[in-house]
Structures are given as structure tokens and as C-alpha cells.
Amino acid sequence: MRGVLLLLRRLIRAYGQGFYQPWQLALRHRHLLRQLLGRDAIIQTAGTHLGRLWLLLGPGLQILAWWFVFDAVLRVRPMARFSFLDYFLPSVLPWLLVQETLSRCLSLLREVRSLYERSIFPLAILPLLPLLLVWMIYTPLEAAVVAILHGPQAALAATGFMVVLAWLLLPWCYIFSLLGIFFPDGAYGMRFLLTLLFYFTPILYAPQMLPENLQDILAWNPMATLLQQLHGLIGLAALDLHHAWYPLACSLLVTGPAWVLFRRMSIQIREAL
Amino acid sequence: MSPVHLEAVCKLYRGRQQLSWRRLLRPQPPDPPHIALQDISINLPKGNVLGIVGRNGAGKSTLLKIVAGTLAPTSGLVQVAQPVAAILELGSGFHPELTGWDNALLGLALLGLDAGASQQALSDIADFAQLGSAMERPIKTYSTGMVVRLAFAVTTCLHPEVLILDEALSVGDGAFARRSFERIMQFRRDGATILFCSHSLYHIEALADRVIWLDGGRIVADGAPQHVLRDYQHFLDQAPETQTPALPQAGLARGHAALEQHRIPARLRRIRVNGQPAGQAVELTCLQSTLRIEVDFTSDPSLPAPGVGFIITTPDGRSITSTSTIADGIVIGRDVHGSGTVILEFPDLPLLRGLYVLAVYLLSEDGLLVYEELPQAAELQVHSPGPELGYVLLPRRWLPLGNGHAAPDCKPSAHRYIRT
Numbered sequence: 001m002r003g004v005l006l007l008l009r010r011l012i013r014a015y016g017q018g019f020y021q022p023w024q025l026a027l028r029h030r031h032l033l034r035q036l037l038g039r040d041a042i043i044q045t046a047g048t049h050l051g052r053l054w055l056l057l058g059p060g061l062q063i064l065a066w067w068f069v070f071d072a073v074l075r076v077r078p079m080a081r082f083s084f085l086d087y088f089l090p091s092v093l094p095w096l097l098v099q100e101t102l103s104r105c106l107s108l109l110r111e112v113r114s115l116y117e118r119s120i121f122p123l124a125i126l127p128l129l130p131l132l133l134v135w136m137i138y139t140p141l142e143a144a145v146v147a148i149l150h151g152p153q154a155a156l157a158a159t160g161f162m163v164v165l166a167w168l169l170l171p172w173c174y175i176f177s178l179l180g181i182f183f184p185d186g187a188y189g190m191r192f193l194l195t196l197l198f199y200f201t202p203i204l205y206a207p208q209m210l211p212e213n214l215q216d217i218l219a220w221n222p223m224a225t226l227l228q229q230l231h232g233l234i235g236l237a238a239l240d241l242h243h244a245w246y247p248l249a250c251s252l253l254v255t256g257p258a259w260v261l262f263r264r265m266s267i268q269i270r271e272a273l
Numbered sequence: 274m275s276p277v278h279l280e281a282v283c284k285l286y287r288g289r290q291q292l293s294w295r296r297l298l299r300p301q302p303p304d305p306p307h308i309a310l311q312d313i314s315i316n317l318p319k320g321n322v323l324g325i326v327g328r329n330g331a332g333k334s335t336l337l338k339i340v341a342g343t344l345a346p347t348s349g350l351v352q353v354a355q356p357v358a359a360i361l362e363l364g365s366g367f368h369p370e371l372t373g374w375d376n377a378l379l380g381l382a383l384l385g386l387d388a389g390a391s392q393q394a395l396s397d398i399a400d401f402a403q404l405g406s407a408m409e410r411p412i413k414t415y416s417t418g419m420v421v422r423l424a425f426a427v428t429t430c431l432h433p434e435v436l437i438l439d440e441a442l443s444v445g446d447g448a449f450a451r452r453s454f455e456r457i458m459q460f461r462r463d464g465a466t467i468l469f470c471s472h473s474l475y476h477i478e479a480l481a482d483r484v485i486w487l488d489g490g491r492i493v494a495d496g497a498p499q500h501v502l503r504d505y506q507h508f509l510d511q512a513p514e515t516q517t518p519a520l521p522q523a524g525l526a527r528g529h530a531a532l533e534q535h536r537i538p539a540r541l542r543r544i545r546v547n548g549q550p551a552g553q554a555v556e557l558t559c560l561q562s563t564l565r566i567e568v569d570f571t572s573d574p575s576l577p578a579p580g581v582g583f584i585i586t587t588p589d590g591r592s593i594t595s596t597s598t599i600a601d602g603i604v605i606g607r608d609v610h611g612s613g614t615v616i617l618e619f620p621d622l623p624l625l626r627g628l629y630v631l632a633v634y635l636l637s638e639d640g641l642l643v644y645e646e647l648p649q650a651a652e653l654q655v656h657s658p659g660p661e662l663g664y665v666l667l668p669r670r671w672l673p674l675g676n677g678h679a680a681p682d683c684k685p686s687a688h689r690y691i692r693t
Contacts, residue, residue, distance in 0.1 A: 031391070032382040039371060039379055046370035118362040119383060120342045267345040271286060 015256035022128060022170055022259060029125050036115075036125075037133055055137055059096055066092070070204050078206035082236060086149050090158060090234055091203045091227050093142040094165055097134050098223060099194055101169055104130035105176035106187040109269060116270065123266045127173035135166045146234055154234035161230050168226075168251035171258035178265055181272050202227060222247035274352065276435050276466040277317035277340060282349030284310040284335055284490070309335040310490045313349070317466055317483075324481030324498065325470035326505050332490040333470040334439055337361065340468055341437050354466075356384070358433035363424035369413035373404055373423055376412055380427035394430045401452070402426040418449070425453050429460075436460050438469035448573075451538050454642045474502050479641055510591065539572035539579040539644040541635050542612070546651035551633075557622055559657030560666065564619040566650075570635055574611035577638035578604060581615045584632045585624070585653070593629065593664050599640040622655065623666045629653040 026033055045054045070076040071084035078087040105127055116123055139162040147155035180187045201223045207215055218224040226247045232239030286307040310332045317323055325333045338344040339351060341359035366383060367376045377398050381391040399408055402422040404415075412420055436457070461467055461480075471477055477484060477498060484501040486494040488508075494501045544551040545567045557564060572579050582597030598605055598615060607613040633650040634643055 029382075031387045032379075035375075035379045035382040039368060039375065042375070043368055043370050114368075115366045115383075116343075118338075118343055118365045120357070120359065121366075121383060270344065 011256060014260045018171060018255035018259035022124065025122065025125055026128050029122055033125060033128065033132065036129055040129060040133055063092060066204065076205060078209065079236065087206065087236060088204065089145045089149065090142065090230065093138045093145065094162065094227065094230060095198065095201060095203055095223065097138045097162065097165060098169060099198065100134045101131045102172060102176050102194060103191060105173045106180040106190060109177050109181045123269060124263060127177045131166060131169060131173050135162065150234045157233035158230065161233055165226065168247060171251055171255045174258040174262040175254060178262060181269055197221065197223060222250040275316050275318050276354035277315060277468065278352040279313055279315040280350040282310055282313040282339060282346045282351060284339060284344065285347040308490050313492060319466055320464040321483060322461060322467045322481045324477035324484040325468065325487060326474065326477060326484060327487035331487040333487055336487065337437050337439050337468060337470060354434040356431055356433050357435045357437065358428055358431060359437040360428055361439045363421050363428065367412055367420065367424065370411050372411055373408035377423060377427050384431060398426040398430055422449050429456055432463065433460065433465055436465045436467045438467065440471055448538055451637065451642060474506065476641065478502055538576050539570055539635050541568065541570050541645045541647060543569040544633055544647060544650050546631060551647060551650045554652040554654055557653055557655045559625055559655055560621045560623060562622050564622045566617045568615045568633060570613055572607065572611040574607065574609060578607055578613065579644060580636040580638060580640050582634040582636055583617060586630050586632065588628055588630055597636065597640060599636065624655045625661055625663055625666060626655055626657040629655060
């Protein structure tokens, strides 16, 4: 009984730390984070004529390709009341936040090894780096797109949604970063799963367009449930908060373990490379 | 509390245990762990300089990394006063696409400086590194020397409580090497506690207050430099592996123009050994020949006159003898341009038969910084008519023999070897 209580206490402490310590660390090292974000943006677009504009143009062209295929060619109409772009654009930007952040986390610790391998470095701020960089690109974009398509009130709701999404994504950033270092084969598998998850998330289509038996699969996809909430917030569909617990639980359950695991593995991360 | 306190520190590198499909399908025992450090206890008072010696793989760098905080010990206690400056690998966090300013800013952020303090430190860094407008360019356009200058300037811009140096007593070349060395010496004078490892026993003896000899991750000896280094040198002499001096790469005779262009404190111009140019073999006879070495150099006249040092080694790197103008208290005269010549003679050369290598060094006035070296200034092919073994002939005296005839003193002079 005493052992169980001890375990419970440690778990509660771990979850408590997982909630606030990454952000506390980010605040303490805000100047370093700012430098790292600038460094990252420059490196990603180094050698190009348009420079940091590519951070926007890259996903912009991807979105253009999807629009062309699904709207201009296939004439997909997810919702009768709204155009393809009304539905697609507010949905795809949060997805890109998730996909780009997690994909980058898989390779992050290897990419920036020169930063921490032989110098004193607060390793635990690194998984925040792709999350913040991508969030800073897509959140204003999402707000602007929703403001144009659905009005300023919806834009405010969409911004709040992006904040919550980043918070929910953080523990997964730590887990994906560790995966990339200690289980690189698994990292490739995760990239495949992310692609699969994209097609099983109602971004290019509405849930009701799927056959009924396949619609049940969407219930297991936390991103699908999250987008359902977003659609409710910006007026694309009726707001249904009954299923909001599921994505929250998916993230909150791993918050404590992810943070504690990453902190404990910090030494092994340096040595693994 | 002392600035560096280590108690029973152990470091174990576990075998590779990365998950892979092959390991999942066919489980294999993990690779055996490697013990990098074992039971290391060090208590270093403020202002002390600790030299660490040991062969490659002895654990020197691991120990320095643990003190620096880039590695954590597997067990044991580590207490190190802050701030720590560690020169483990210069420029390791730099990115080639970023400008000198951006890399310096990131380096300062890594040192914990906020935006305001960074701006102040940046001007010091630019002054010290003397990169001028190159700071605006991506460092991929820099030469290696420029990157090193910037990295050193960033790493040492704060006054550290503890300074850790991994084979980096001075960096860069020419004038910057001298300035970087002076900065480290300034830290020492200001009372910083310094830990450094080096393969240069000369530097360790000259700088360290205390020396630790590591082997196989354990402390073999810990104490005064002269005692520890004597034992370590003896150990190296017994070791089977040999060190071959590098062949000379740099040409000589670069003169004043090179000094001006590269701001080099001093440069070798010409070396002649028994009248022959550097790099050639010289034939000598034991106790009959005179070895005459002439060294011409140029130097910055605003700096103190440099010193010149010579080492004679066997081809596998064992030192036979060495001397320098500094050790012998000779002050070299120079002309107004800073040029000078040193001539050293070994009359009746007492080396026994064999092949030897002569190395020439141009040193700073205190002998701690090597401005330029020619590791293979000449190959000395020594012949000796007698059957004696070894490297040198020592002055000697035979004690009176049984029939009462005392043997005269035997100085190793030429006539003793002319047998009739």
C-alpha cells in the first residue's frame, strides 16, 4: 500500500513537472531560444534567393497543389454550405503544425548535435524549438485565413485552438525526439504513420463523406476529434465538446512520463551520438 | 569550498544497445561496458593549475568533460564553481551559414548572457578576434584560423571561475596565438582555477602547480609536476609505441613581408646545419665533429626578443638532449627590423653512432609559446669508431686497478678514440 502511495506521489509530481517545467525552461532560456529560432530559420532557407519567405512559400505551394487536385480538378465539396477552401484551409494549417513539428523532432537531436555534444547546453529546450518555429509560422496564418473566411471572432477562436494544440503537442515532441535518437528505425515508421494519419484526418474531406464503418476509425484519431472541435469553434459545424476529452487524454497521459523520460535520458542522448 | 571538487567519480560507457530489427529478431548480448574513469577524487583549491597527462584513451578528455558539465558521471560527486569556460572543441556549435555576428550571439546565449550583456560582449569579441568586416559574412567563407579566432574570443569573453582546456593552451597562428596564450595566462594571474591536459610535458611542467597522471581511467600519480612527470616520462620511454616527428612542411625564408602580412610575432628564415640547408642529412663522427647550427629569424621588433630551442631525438621520438637560449640565459641581439641570428655549436659531438633528428623551435621570450618549429631541421648520421653502445658518451674516470696503476680521467675527447 505504501509502495503504491509512493508511486502515486511520484506520478503526480512527474505530471506536475511535465505541465509547467518545459515552459519555465523556455522562459529562463528565452534569449537562447530566440537565437536558436533565428538560426534555424536561416539554416533551413540557406542558399535560396527568397530566404525566409520559403518558410511560408513551401507549405503555401503544397496547399496550392491540394487545392488544385481536390477542388479545381476533382470538385470535392466537403460541406454543402461551404466552399472547399472554407473547409480545407482552416483544417490543413493545424495539421501542418502537427506534422512538421513531429517530423522535425524525429531528426532534431541528430541535426543539432554540434550544439550540445561538446558544450554546456540545456538539452531539454531543444524539442521546443521546432514546435515554436512552426507554431509562429502557422498560427498567424491560421488566424488570418479564418479571419478572411469566417470573420474576426472565428479567428480569435482559431488562435486559441492553435495555442491549445501546441500545448497538447509538447509531450509528443519530447517522445518523438527520443525516438529519433534511440530508435531510428522506428522514426521512419513514425513518418509513415504521420502520412497515414493525414489521410485519416478529415482535412480534404468531411467525416460524413466516408463509409460508415470507416467513420468509426476517425473516432480513434485524436487529430480528427480536435479538428471537429475547431470546426465547431469557427462555425463550420455545430460545437460538440463531448469528445474533446479524448485528444486531451492522449496528450495529458504522456505529459509527465515524456518530460521525466527526456530529462533522465539527457546523459544518454549525448553519449548515444 | 574549493572550485573543483570531485569525489569517487566513475564513468562507464555502456555498450551499444540501440534497438534495431536485427537485435529484435536475433537477441545478442550487449557490448561490454567501457570504464572511462574509475574512482577519481580531486580537490583543487582556488587559483591552482592542474595539468593532466596520460596516453590517448587514458580518460583525460572524459574527465575534463565531466568537470565542464557536458558529461555526467556514472557515479560519484562533482562540484564545480560557476562560471566555467571550457575550450574542448573550438567552434563546435558554429554553423557555416550564419554570419560571424550571429554565431557569436548564439555562443554568448549559450554562455547564459541575455540580449543586453551580449551586445556589450560583442564589441569585445570583435576587437579580440580582429575579424573586422568579415564578421558580417557567413563563417563558411572564413579560413580555419578565422573560425578558431572567433570561437576562442567567444568562449573566453567572460572571466571564468574555472577554465578547462583540452590541448588548447594557445590557438590560431602568429600574433593571435600569442594573444590567446596571454589571455589564458591573464585568467591564471586573476586567480582562475585551470584544468588542462596536454601531450606537451614541457608546457605542463612550466605551467601546472600540480599534475595528475591518468592511465586506464585511474589516477596513477598525483603530485608535484617534477615528480609525476619524471615517472610519466619513464613510463613513456618503456612504452612500445613510438612517436615519429612530423616532417617539415613549411618553407623558410618568408621574411619581413610575411610578418607584416600575417602579423606573426616571429618567424624562422634560414637554418643551416654544418653549412647545409635545413632538411638534409648531415654526416658526423662521434667526438671528432662539431655540430654547428645557425638559425636566422625575423621578429616583431616591438615584442621582446624570441628564444631559440633545439631538441635532438632518436627517429622514434625519444629525446636525447635539448637546450634553448632561454634555459641558458642568452638574450638574443636583433637589428632594428627585429632580425637576428643564433649560432649553436656542439664541439666534439658526444653522440654515439646512430641516426638522430634535430628539431629547431622559435619560442616566445618566456619559452612557453612556440612561434614556429621545424621538427626535422636535419638528420644527423653519427658514426663512431668504437664499440660503445647507447646514445651518448659521458665524461668518466676509471678507479685505480689492482696493480696500483690509476687510470687517467677519461673525458670524452677525440684522442681517446683514435686507436693505434
